[in-house]
Amino acid sequence: MKKIKILFAIIVLAVFLVNCTNKSDEYIDPRGTDYAGPESCIQCHQVQYESATHSAHFKATSPANKENILGHFTNGHNTFVYDKNTKLVIEERNDSLYQVIYKNGKEVEAYAFDVIFGIKHAQTSGYWKNHYVYELPISYYKSIDNWATSPTYSATTADFTRKINKECFACHSSNISSRFITTKSTENYTFMGMEVEDFLSKSTLLYGIDCERCHGPAKKHVQAHLKFPDIKKAQYIVAFSHLNRQQRIDACALCHSGNNKSRLKSRYQYKPGESLMDYFTENPRSRDTLNMDVHGNQLGLLSQSKCFQKSVTMDCMTCHNPHQDKPQNHITYSKICMSCHLDAKHSPTTQKTISTTLSADNCVECHMPKQDSRAIRFQESNSSKIISYSLRTHKIGTYTAVKK
Numbered sequence: 001m002k003k004i005k006i007l008f009a010i011i012v013l014a015v016f017l018v019n020c021t022n023k024s025d026e027y028i029d030p031r032g033t034d035y036a037g038p039e040s041c042i043q044c045h046q047v048q049y050e051s052a053t054h055s056a057h058f059k060a061t062s063p064a065n066k067e068n069i070l071g072h073f074t075n076g077h078n079t080f081v082y083d084k085n086t087k088l089v090i091e092e093r094n095d096s097l098y099q100v101i102y103k104n105g106k107e108v109e110a111y112a113f114d115v116i117f118g119i120k121h122a123q124t125s126g127y128w129k130n131h132y133v134y135e136l137p138i139s140y141y142k143s144i145d146n147w148a149t150s151p152t153y154s155a156t157t158a159d160f161t162r163k164i165n166k167e168c169f170a171c172h173s174s175n176i177s178s179r180f181i182t183t184k185s186t187e188n189y190t191f192m193g194m195e196v197e198d199f200l201s202k203s204t205l206l207y208g209i210d211c212e213r214c215h216g217p218a219k220k221h222v223q224a225h226l227k228f229p230d231i232k233k234a235q236y237i238v239a240f241s242h243l244n245r246q247q248r249i250d251a252c253a254l255c256h257s258g259n260n261k262s263r264l265k266s267r268y269q270y271k272p273g274e275s276l277m278d279y280f281t282e283n284p285r286s287r288d289t290l291n292m293d294v295h296g297n298q299l300g301l302l303s304q305s306k307c308f309q310k311s312v313t314m315d316c317m318t319c320h321n322p323h324q325d326k327p328q329n330h331i332t333y334s335k336i337c338m339s340c341h342l343d344a345k346h347s348p349t350t351q352k353t354i355s356t357t358l359s360a361d362n363c364v365e366c367h368m369p370k371q372d373s374r375a376i377r378f379q380e381s382n383s384s385k386i387i388s389y390s391l392r393t394h395k396i397g398t399y400t401a402v403k404k
């Protein structure tokens with residue numbers, strides 16, 4: 001009898017211990033208990049998981065380590081000269097990376113790379129200090145394969161005081177929580193009549209744009225399918241295929257329609273299927289300005305083109321599948337153009353240009369040419385030249401001057 005009691009006690013203890021370890025292993029998502037986290041999707045969506053985790057969206061922000069940073073750290077490629085006495089050197093020290101200021105050869109201050117923003121064309125970084133992230137003055141640009149001033153930063157003085165605010169994170173990450181506090185500092189702004197500042201909470205940062213940022217909270221979906229593996233029809237998840245055109249557009253326009261609108265709610269709260277009209281005080285594509293910047297507002301530009309206005313189906317997914325393995329090239333994009341423009345007729349002059357300088361399957365080069373951003377410009381070390389950041393315009397149309 002005693003033996004049985006001991007055995008029973010051991011079993012109870014064992015079960016308790018197993019439960020405990022399970023508990024501590026359990027994934028806790030900072031967004032709340034409705035979220036399951038991207039790792040939980042692998043077991044059933046291996047293909048989508050692979051594609052998404054290699055995408056620019058997943059890397060829209062990332063922890064600063066050598067693997068994620070694009071720029072160079074080797075001598076001769078890591079120095080920015082501000083003036084004859086001052087230079088900034090990008091250095092690796094014990095697995096961490098720094099932007100270090102030297103005056104007359106002596107180190108003055110060193111700032112760590114903590115958070116990286118961007119992957120496709122450019123990368124800027126920030127360092128954490130007292131619940132805020134501040135932008136580092138030097139960024140990396142793929143077009144020149146080099147470091148240069150962060151957008152609109154001075155090429156003669158290093159500024160380490162500019163905050164990367166929550167808005168940046170709201171388009172580039174899956175979560176960061178902030179706390180409003182009343183403050184008397186000079187960097188505050190007004191919220192409902194109070195002077196406030198928002199503290200960012202480092203531990204709640206979820207880098208990159210993950211599955212549930214685009215698909216909405218999926219904990220219930222995961223639990224349902226784990227419990228009933230025979231159910232083949234998706235449960236408790238928004239199906240993009242069931243959304244109407246405006247809803248599909250809104251799911252992308254949340255972050256791809258510029259940032260000069262007043263917000264009613266945080267972008268983090270948005271879930272697919274909702275209307276952006278509940279988030280912004282104006283229609284995200286109502287600004288019909290000729291001067292819309294080529295950076296950050298793909299919807300604004302696209303909605304000015306006849307393709308978008310005259311077609312009843314065109315949305316972002318017509319040309320971009322967020323689950324594509326590799327980025328499309330101009331031939332695949334051109335096939336999409338031709339799916340609607342089989343009978344595109346060009347004048348003899350145009351036809352001549354096409355046959356001599358460009359292949360016919362490069363519709364994009366002429367009709368969505370690269371244009372310079374006015375919002376993003378930068379300068380290289382020891383150079384007074386202002387370099388433009390150029391992206392393809394989404395205002396599909398006919399252009400005379402085509403920048404290559």
Ligand code: HEC
Pocket residue numbers: 036037038040041042043044045211212215218219221222225226231232233234235237238239240241
């Ligand atoms: C236990 C298996 C399982 C897990 C785990 C799982 N899903 Fe699913 N999911 C399914 C099944 C089954 C379907 C329906 C068939 C299909 O589309 O593959 C589905 C469909 C989907 C769809 C398509 C919906 C539609 O109808 O267009 C999305 C989006 C989706 N899941 C997202 C997720 C995300 C995000 C996660 C992780 C947070 C996840 N799933 C985890 C089983 C799972």
Ligand code: HEC
Pocket residue numbers: 055056057059060061117118119120121170171172173209213214251252253254255256316317320322327
């Ligand atoms: C939460 C904000 C957010 C949402 C929602 C979002 N994007 Fe993005 N997207 C970004 C950011 C930020 C980048 C820049 C990533 C980088 O290069 O660092 C980006 C980059 C891209 C790129 C260029 C990179 C590439 O993969 O070639 C495309 C295309 C794109 N997004 C399309 C879409 C489409 C289509 C949707 C809707 C299904 C969408 N995005 C939804 C924020 C978002």
Ligand code: HEC
Pocket residue numbers: 038041042045048049050052053057058209210211212214215240241317321322323
């Ligand atoms: C940038 C937004 C974005 C991200 C991030 C994203 N998806 Fe999707 N996903 C979409 C869109 C949009 C569709 C629908 C495509 C369409 O209808 O053309 C889709 C479709 C799906 C489908 C339906 C089957 C298919 O391939 O069309 C599944 C399953 C899915 N996603 C799972 C995931 C999982 C799992 C992750 C994370 C590992 C993820 N998605 C990350 C936007 C996203």
Ligand code: HEC
Pocket residue numbers: 117118119120121122123124164165167168169170171172254255256257258259294295296297298391
């Ligand atoms: C309204 C959403 C939004 C906000 C706010 C936003 N971004 Fe972006 N950002 C994007 C999108 C979308 C792209 C990619 C497409 C483009 O450049 O048009 C991008 C591109 C970038 C890139 C270049 C990435 C690449 O390789 O294409 C960097 C770096 C970047 N953003 C940093 C920031 C910083 C820092 C802030 C805050 C000061 C910020 N962003 C605020 C949406 C946003």
Ligand code: HEC
Pocket residue numbers: 306307308310311313314318333334336337338339340341363364367368396397398
């Ligand atoms: C979903 C169908 C669709 C797709 C895809 C599409 N277009 Fe169009 N496009 C249209 C329609 C509809 C019109 C308007 C035709 C009219 O007014 O008669 C148009 C108009 C145009 C025009 C004339 C523009 C003007 O201002 O007069 C050009 C040029 C053009 N498209 C090029 C392209 C290119 C290049 C692509 C690929 C990058 C493309 N289109 C993709 C449907 C589409």
Ligand code: HEC
Pocket residue numbers: 120252253256298299302314315316317318319320327328333336364368390391392394
């Ligand atoms: C008719 C086809 C088409 C449609 C529709 C379309 N795009 Fe694009 N998009 C392109 C092409 C072509 C590129 C250039 C890709 C390249 O050069 O690698 C591009 C590039 C981008 C980029 C990266 C910027 C760059 O220059 O690398 C982003 C971000 C993007 N698209 C977002 C969107 C969003 C958001 C929508 C919906 C509002 C959308 N696109 C609709 C064809 C399209």
Ligand code: HEC
Pocket residue numbers: 334337338341344345346347348350351353354358359360361362363364365366367398399
């Ligand atoms: C060398 C540059 C160039 C290339 C490449 C090119 N186009 Fe054009 N396209 C033009 C110019 C210039 C015009 C206006 C003058 C004309 O009609 O020739 C035009 C006109 C158009 C129009 C409007 C014609 C109309 O009927 O109103 C469409 C549609 C169009 N192109 C589609 C395409 C498609 C689809 C491709 C790819 C298969 C393509 N273009 C490749 C330069 C180009």
